[in-house]
Amino acid sequence: MRILAIDTATKQSSITLWENDKEIWEFLFATSSKDYGETILLNLDMLLRRSNWNLEDIDLYVISKGPGSFTGLRIGMMVIKTLAQVFNKPISAPSYLDVLAYQNKFPGIIFSILPARKNELHLASYRNWKDFQKIEKEEVVSIEEFLKRINILQEEALLVGEIPEEIKMKLPNNVIFTSKSSSFLRGASLAELGFLMFNKGEYFDPLELNPYYGQKSSAEINWEKLHGKKE
């Protein structure tokens, strides 16, 4: 099975061509909110040329659905949705936090972390020793709340992702964090997890997929402050 996987959730973006037990082509590149859209198709074209793969041969599309940069998520997902629509193929869409946990083996609990708004984190928890298991799904918590939670933990824990210095300084002895190179999403891990999900029947029709933002826009938040929640 041939997979094309894209991740544009953070400043470190990737495009991966992945065929199980055969070859992997992965292009990891730095982006900013200004050039996600400018570079993505040029890079995809380059990778397809170098690998001699054709879009017609792709069986499954994989995208990291978020959380992350709002613009980045939309650009990557628009490319994937449109390709899947044109070639009539399914999409599997693990969250960015899922992939972070999936690419790190650890005997205790794993917390995947990405900064959200000021003093807040995107958080989800997993086990990934024998099997990969999601314990708590994505949520947004304050740094304070997160520190409270890890301070009452009874077991070993691994933090993976972009971890604020403030947290690193206050970690109890049973909590460690990964090296820099394991703390951002790697394309091959995204493709592999997408493949596993697909095999479990977890995939989308291209038209029904949307980014997982995890946060409302600031305008909506302000509106709710003034008028109360919309239904």
Place this chain on the structure above:
Amino acid sequence: MYILGIETSCDETSIAIVKDGEEIIENLIFSQIETHKIFGGVVPEVASRLHMEVLNKIFKLAMEKSNLSLKDIDLISVTQGPGLVGALWIGITFAKTLAYALKKPLVGVNHLVGHIFANFLRKDPPNFPFISLVVSGGHTEWILVEDYDRYRLLGKTLDDAAGEAFDKVARLLGLGYPGGPAIEKAAEKGRLIFDFPKIKCERELDISFSGLKTSMLYLIKNLQKEGREIPINDLAFSFQYRVIEELLERSFIALNKFQTSTLVLAGGVVANKYLQKRFSEVSKRENIKLFMPPPILCTDNAAMIASAGYYLYNKGKVDGLDLSADPSLEIF
């Protein structure tokens, strides 16, 4: 030749299929206005999210309705700017991916040029050269158009666009959003009771709406201070009258100055029936050939983008996979 048009520059998501630049096969427009209404204006992040949700679905619907297949599409034309940057990127990324997957040429189009080309979606389009007045939510400009790709700016608003002035004055009068249609409706029941001062700018083809807006504000404040009822309908008419007379006057100055006999109106404000009536009357009297798109083609739509893309492509314009959104793209 079938052209696929894509428009996502502001709060309308639209996909169109146009044949040979003139015949509309499909022109599907999904308006986000109802969502933005509660915020009193367009919220960029909300607009981007909605474009993302619906664009591929609208594309599918347009293809199904047209009975064409993907390989029938010969050219892909997309709004490059001006507009909201995040919203533009949705359409552009979709267009680039589609062009790449289908191996079809891609053209990025200026949204204002698109508005002008709403007048080319017909069997007898305007002949060059002509004067175009673009009056929309973001622009008020007089342009001398000498060819499909030759534009000269003659004059423009020094502050608000006409549509924006309609929107702001509507808010002052408590008429809601979007203001243009709301003022037009109120004005139907109104009379000219207040003669707003003529608008004067240093250059004869420039315009400014800030003075008019301020006059309106003080008028309302004074009435309120005196405890008198606000004659909303009459004020709406008086405002609309002043704006349209000023647009009319400058358009005819431009036609005279450049010895042209064709006037092409473009942009959302042209949907205004009183504007259409006044421009038709005066054009007839002065022997000017007047072009105005039907209302649905005045506001944002993808058919106009497809038409512009067709003519520009025939002039040799093509874009590559590096095509980027330009929120302040100029046509000159």
